[in-house]
Amino acid sequence: MNEILEGLRQAAYLVFSLDRDLMEISLMSLRVTLTAVAAASLIGLPLGCWMAVRRFRYRRFVIATLNALMGLPPVVVGLIVYLMLSRSGPFGVFGLLFTPTSMIIAQVIILTPLVASIAHQAIRELWAEYHDLLISVNTSRNQRIATLLWDGRRALLTASLAGFGRGIGEVGAIMIVGGNIDHATRVLTTAIALETGKGNFSLALALGFILIGLAVLVNLIIHSLSKTEVSGRW
Amino acid sequence: MMSRIFFTACAVICLAVAATADQMKLAVTTSFHNSGLADVLIPEIKKDLDLEVQLLVVGTGQAIRLGAAGDVDAILVHSKNSEETFVAEGNATQRTEIMFNDFVLIGPSSDPVGISKAETVVGAVAKIAKNKALFVSRGDDSGTHKKELALWSLANIGASDRDIAWYKEVGAGMGAALNTASGLNAYIISDRASWLKFGNKGDLKLLYAGDTLLFNQYAYLPVNQAKHDHVNSEQAEVLGNWLVSDRAKNLINGYKLLGEQLFQFNGSQ
Amino acid sequence: MVEPPILPLIVKNASVRRGRKVLIGPVTLTLAPTGLTVIMGPNGAGKSTLLRLLHGMERVSGGSIHWQVSEPEARKRQSFVFQTPIMMRRKAIDNVAYPLLVHGVDRRLARQKAIDWLDRVGLSDSADKQAPVLSGGERQKLALARALIRDPDILFLDEPCANLDGRATRELEDLVLAAYENGTRIVMATHDIGQARRLARDVLFIYRGKVHEAALAPLFFSDPQTREARAFVRGDIVE
Numbered sequence: 198m199n200e201i202l203e204g205l206r207q208a209a210y211l212v213f214s215l216d217r218d219l220m221e222i223s224l225m226s227l228r229v230t231l232t233a234v235a236a237a238s239l240i241g242l243p244l245g246c247w248m249a250v251r252r253f254r255y256r257r258f259v260i261a262t263l264n265a266l267m268g269l270p271p272v273v274v275g276l277i278v279y280l281m282l283s284r285s286g287p288f289g290v291f292g293l294l295f296t297p298t299s300m301i302i303a304q305v306i307i308l309t310p311l312v313a314s315i316a317h318q319a320i321r322e323l324w325a326e327y328h329d330l331l332i333s334v335n336t337s338r339n340q341r342i343a344t345l346l347w348d349g350r351r352a353l354l355t356a357s358l359a360g361f362g363r364g365i366g367e368v369g370a371i372m373i374v375g376g377n378i379d380h381a382t383r384v385l386t387t388a389i390a391l392e393t394g395k396g397n398f399s400l401a402l403a404l405g406f407i408l409i410g411l412a413v414l415v416n417l418i419i420h421s422l423s424k425t426e427v428s429g430r431w
Numbered sequence: 432m433m434s435r436i437f438f439t440a441c442a443v444i445c446l447a448v449a450a451t452a453d454q455m456k457l458a459v460t461t462s463f464h465n466s467g468l469a470d471v472l473i474p475e476i477k478k479d480l481d482l483e484v485q486l487l488v489v490g491t492g493q494a495i496r497l498g499a500a501g502d503v504d505a506i507l508v509h510s511k512n513s514e515e516t517f518v519a520e521g522n523a524t525q526r527t528e529i530m531f532n533d534f535v536l537i538g539p540s541s542d543p544v545g546i547s548k549a550e551t552v553v554g555a556v557a558k559i560a561k562n563k564a565l566f567v568s569r570g571d572d573s574g575t576h577k578k579e580l581a582l583w584s585l586a587n588i589g590a591s592d593r594d595i596a597w598y599k600e601v602g603a604g605m606g607a608a609l610n611t612a613s614g615l616n617a618y619i620i621s622d623r624a625s626w627l628k629f630g631n632k633g634d635l636k637l638l639y640a641g642d643t644l645l646f647n648q649y650a651y652l653p654v655n656q657a658k659h660d661h662v663n664s665e666q667a668e669v670l671g672n673w674l675v676s677d678r679a680k681n682l683i684n685g686y687k688l689l690g691e692q693l694f695q696f697n698g699s700q
Numbered sequence: 701m702v703e704p705p706i707l708p709l710i711v712k713n714a715s716v717r718r719g720r721k722v723l724i725g726p727v728t729l730t731l732a733p734t735g736l737t738v739i740m741g742p743n744g745a746g747k748s749t750l751l752r753l754l755h756g757m758e759r760v761s762g763g764s765i766h767w768q769v770s771e772p773e774a775r776k777r778q779s780f781v782f783q784t785p786i787m788m789r790r791k792a793i794d795n796v797a798y799p800l801l802v803h804g805v806d807r808r809l810a811r812q813k814a815i816d817w818l819d820r821v822g823l824s825d826s827a828d829k830q831a832p833v834l835s836g837g838e839r840q841k842l843a844l845a846r847a848l849i850r851d852p853d854i855l856f857l858d859e860p861c862a863n864l865d866g867r868a869t870r871e872l873e874d875l876v877l878a879a880y881e882n883g884t885r886i887v888m889a890t891h892d893i894g895q896a897r898r899l900a901r902d903v904l905f906i907y908r909g910k911v912h913e914a915a916l917a918p919l920f921f922s923d924p925q926t927r928e929a930r931a932f933v934r935g936d937i938v939e
Contacts, residue, residue, distance in 0.1 A: 284501035284659060292661070294502055295456060295487065323789075330786040332757060334799045335775045348789045376487040378456075379473075391488070394606035395465055396613070396631030 204402025208410075211403055219404075223411060226384040229297055229371065230364035233304035234312075238357045241309045245316025245356070246342050246349075249324050260317070266310035271303075275370030278303045282374065295376040300384075303370040308360040315359055319352030320345050354423055358416060365412050385411070454483040455666040456503040458494035461604030462575055463507060463649060466624030466693055468686050475682055480673060482666055490604060491573040498522055498652065501659030505667040509622075509649045510574035523652040529674050530683050530694040531648045534578055535626055536639035537609075538564075538618035546618070552642035557586040563597040565617035569608050570600030574647070579620045582644065609635075622647055624693040649694075674698060706767045706774045706853045707733040707885055709754065713763030716753050724749045724909045726763055731854070731887065736880045738896045738917070739889040741906035742938045747889035748783070750906060751856050754887065755780050776803065779847035781857040785839040787831040792823060795831045796846045803850070817845040821875060837868025844875055854885040861895065873899060893935060897921055905929045907938070 211219045248259065280286050282294040282302075293299045323345055331341050346353065368386035375382035377391060385408045392401040459469065469486060476484055487497065491508045498506040499522045507529070508514060514526045536546055536555055544562040549555035559566050560583075569576035583593065599617065601608050605625040612619040613633035621629075626637060651674055653667035673679055675698030683696040708730050715725020724746035731737065731754070739747045752758045754765065755778055767774035779799075788795050793814045800810035818824050821841040826834060831842060840860055847855055857876065861869040876899065880886050890896055896903065900917040907928045913920065924930045932938045 284661065286500075289501075295485070327786065327788065329757065329780075329782060330788070333755065333778075333780040334802055335772075336802050340802055344788075376456075376485075376489075378485045378487060381485050394461070394604055394610070396606055396610055396629045398631060 200398050201402060203399040205406060207399050207403035208406040212407060212410075219407065221380065222383050222385055222388050222404075223407065225297065225382070226365060226386070226408070226411070227415075229300045229384060230304060230361060230367075233301045233308055233364050234357055234360045236301070236305045237308035237312045237360050238353075240305075241312030241360075242316045242346070242353050242356065243342070244309075245313040245318075246320045246346055248313070248317050249320035250338065250341055250345065260314075263310050263314050263317070267314055269307070269310075270369065271307050271367050272369030272373065274306050275303050275373035278306065278370065279373050294374060295378060295382060297375070297382055299374040300371040300382060303374050304364050304367060307367065307370060308364050311363055312356045312360045315356035316353055319356065320349050323349045323352070351423065354419065358419060361415060362412060365408065365415075453481060453666070454485055455505065455663045455670065456485045456487060457670070458487045458489055458497045458503045458506045458508075460491050460494060460508050460574060461488055461606060462509065462573070462622045462625050464488040465604075465606050465628055466622070466686075467628050467688065468624065468683065468694060471686055472679070472682060475678075476670065476673065479678065480666075480669055482670065484670065488604075490571045491577075492571060495522075498654050501654060501662055503654065504663040505651060505653040505670065507649060507651050508574055509647055510577050511648060511650070512577065513574070514650050514652060517652060521655055521658055523655050524657075526650045526652045527671055527675060527698065528648055528650050529679075529698045530696045531646060532623050532694045533640060534575065534620055534645040534647050535623050535637050536618065537612065537621050537626060537635050538638045539616045540634050540636045542636075542638050544618075547638040549639060552582060552639065552644050553585045555639050556582050557588065559618050560586065560588045560592060563594065565615050566598050567608055567612040567615065567617045567619040568593075568598060568600045569605070569620075570602040571604070573604075575605060575620060575622060578645075578647070582620075585644070623691075624688070627688045627691060627693065648697075703777070704769055705733055706769050706777050707731060708768065709854075710766040711754070711763070712766070714753060714760050714765050715762045716749055716758045717761035722761075722909055724753060724906075725761075727753075727911055728763075729904065729911065729914065731885065733853075734883065734885060736877075736886040736899060736901040737888070737904060738900035738902075739887065739904045739906060740893070740896050740900075740932070741891065741912075742932065743891055745906040746909040747891070747906050748858050749909075750904075751780075751858050751887065751889050755856050777850075777853040779850065779852040779855050781840070781843050781847050781855070781860050783859045783862050785836075785843040787834075787839055787842070789832060790830070791828050792831045792834065792842055793818060793827040795842055796849055799846060799850050813849055814845075817849050818842075821845045822871065835868075837864050837871065840864060840868065840872060841875065844872065848879055848884070852884060854887065855879060857886070857888040859889050859891065861890070861892070869895070893933060905932070 278299065279294065281288050282299050283289050327345065331344065336344065366386060368390055371384065372387050372390065375387065377383050377387040385404055389401045389404045392404065463469065464486065473484055476482055487503060489497065491510050491513065494506045494508050495513055495517055497503045498517065517523055518526055538546060544558045544564045546555040546558055549558060568579060599611065599615065601611050605621060606629065608619060609621060609629050610631055613631050613635055616634050651671055653664060653671055654662045656662055656664040679698065680696040683694050684692060686693055711727055711729050713726040713728055715727065716723045727750065739750060741747055749758060753760065756775060788798065793811065796817055797810040797814035800813060801807065815827065818827050821844060823838060823841055826838060831839065834842065861872055864872065873895065876886060876888065888899065902916050903920040904911055905913040912926050913924065913929050921933060924933050928938050
């Protein structure tokens with residue numbers, strides 16, 4: 198209990214004194230995860246939507262695979278990406294290992310199935326609702342997808358935010374491919390792992406509270422920007 | 432087509448970044464990093480050599496793997512046998528000794544099996560095994576782990592004698608293993624520096640030290656450019672020279688924690 | 701530019717099957733270019749299925765459906781009002797304008813027309829409200845405005861007043877009649893005999909998936925030919 202209180206106190210101190218190291222790792226956390234979420238959304242949202250409206254043969258199989266990929270342990274993804282990006286690996290020549298880029302790549306792989314799956318679910322419901330109307334009014338497939346994406350945008354935003362939540366707290370993959378290098382690839386989660394490993398529990402807790410606070414802040418900002426809770430709106 | 436454009440763009444960006452930075456990647460063990468010496472040396476290296484050393488803090492096994500794969504420019508580890516194999520396999524052209532400290536035996540303050548009274552370290556570990564006292568092992572093929580295994584071997588305590596009822600292999604770095612030992616109030620072998628810097632000691636105390644077998648040598652191995660031509664051998668060599676210089680000697684010997692000197696420099700030009 | 705008419709619609713032995721069960725058919729009929737046809741019959745007789753079949757929303761399992769122009773063209777000149785109005789999660793005005801935007805009409809012009817139609821159905825005040833929060837009657841009027849905004853050759857309505865109160869029903873019937881008088885071919889399903897009497901110019905009586913009777917309205921209501929039709933017109937329960 199003492200450590201938790203101590204953690205809160207340290208968190209407050211670090212934030213209000215605008216601690217430089219804290220700023221650095223927090224910004225890196227945001228940079229990695231926000232970029233990964235953006236990319237994962239760009240791939241996953243249309244993919245989920247396309248799967249919702251398209252009839253194709255192996256649909257059940259693809260959906261099952263997507264759902265299974267959601268359960269893939271991030272550390273396994275990290276290991277595979279490491280092997281791909283290692284100098285001894287196929288893409289080693291790009292020298293991407295131990296850079297923020299490799300962390301983003303790993304997170305995109307982890308987050309895209311999640312975003313696509315949630316988007317698919319949401320759009321499927323909306324499609325069931327709109328189905329007869331969109332067919333009757335003679336929309337093309339692209340028009341249908343565009344309409345569903347637009348009218349379903351709140352649910353799609355939720356999908357992206359779910360991706361953000363998963364990404365900002367992820368530590369296994371980015372530890373392996375990023376290397377947790379001080380001033381280069383250290384983020385909040387890897388710093389927490391490091392401090393815990395050193396036995397500095399209060400500091401680790403402090404960083405943990407800051408991480409939670411950051412995640413809540415991002416969610417609040419996005420919700421207020423999209424005016425999701427204004428009454429009378431859908 | 433799209434993927435080709437994407438990869439070309441990536442390559443261009445990476446080349447651009449690589450050209451402007453004076454950096455190198457150094458894999459070090461958790462034992463070394465946890466001592467806090469790195470936090471002293473890295474800024475001085477930046478000042479003296481205008482070189483940014485990026486530290487990857489990993490287990491000895493992973494450090495060696497990274498070096499062999501050419502993913503880092505040099506490694507700093509403390510497992511002589513593994514280092515010699517590393518050189519023999521052509522991954523490095525030489526190993527350079529830098530400094531040493533010692534391993535210590537840690538355990539609950541009440542010392543139930545009385546290792547603080549043992550005459551030799553081998554005797555101490557034998558007592559732990561005989562009494563089946565709770566013991567935490569690194570279990571991760573690190574320098575510390577290899578030292579621990581060597582001690583069991585000298586005490587004639589085989590793997591089958593190390594029963595999971597009392598012998599707990601955590602497969603983790605020094606700090607994490609100490610955390611577990613602290614939580615279980617168990618015995619553990621640690622390097623002195625990591626122990627002194629460790630922030631969660633709980634009821635644990637340093638119970639035994641001083642046997643020559645507990646000698647812990649750190650060495651620096653730059654990755655062989657002949658094997659991986661992209662490594663930053665130039666800077667790795669510069670750093671290697673710095674690490675055996677008088678400047679490094681003063682910094683290393685001068686590093687104290689709670690009044691104790693943590694490392695003894697023994698590099699030679 | 702005047703487009704070629706899509707009617708008459710010629711249906712020959714068309715049927716809809718699901719698995720081994722025949723939902724409707726075989727049906728043979730012709731829909732003339734003008735008229736107000738009411739499809740009547742007890743619940744479950746197959747009225748909805750027949751409407752959906754004519755509109756191309758059910759696949760034909762046998763027989764043929766033949767418009768005067770190609771199928772894709774014909775599709776563009778039909779509209780459908782569903783029993784439960786399908787409201788898009790947008791403002792009322794955006795719902796009404798939607799079919800125009802789908803067909804590439806300029807945004808500003810579409811908006812103008814939508815405002816005009818909202819006015820015609822008496823929903824001007826609700827233009828900027830979110831469609832799903834409107835009342836049942838308002839939603840159905842909105843659906844009708846949306847269906848008529850492209851000035852379709854033929855309008856199908858599937859029991860549009862089934863869930864509406866008296867006032868809303870009257871308003872909707874007036875709008876349907878207005879469209880009819882304006883030249884739109886109307887085909888409407890209902891199980892409400894009173895509504896059928898008020899609106900029908902000709903009647904198709906459906907019973908157990910088959911067209912039991914087809915006749916001009918005055919004839920049908922004064923002298924139904926089959927037993928089931930007679931029972932239905934009387935107001936009895938027809939099983």
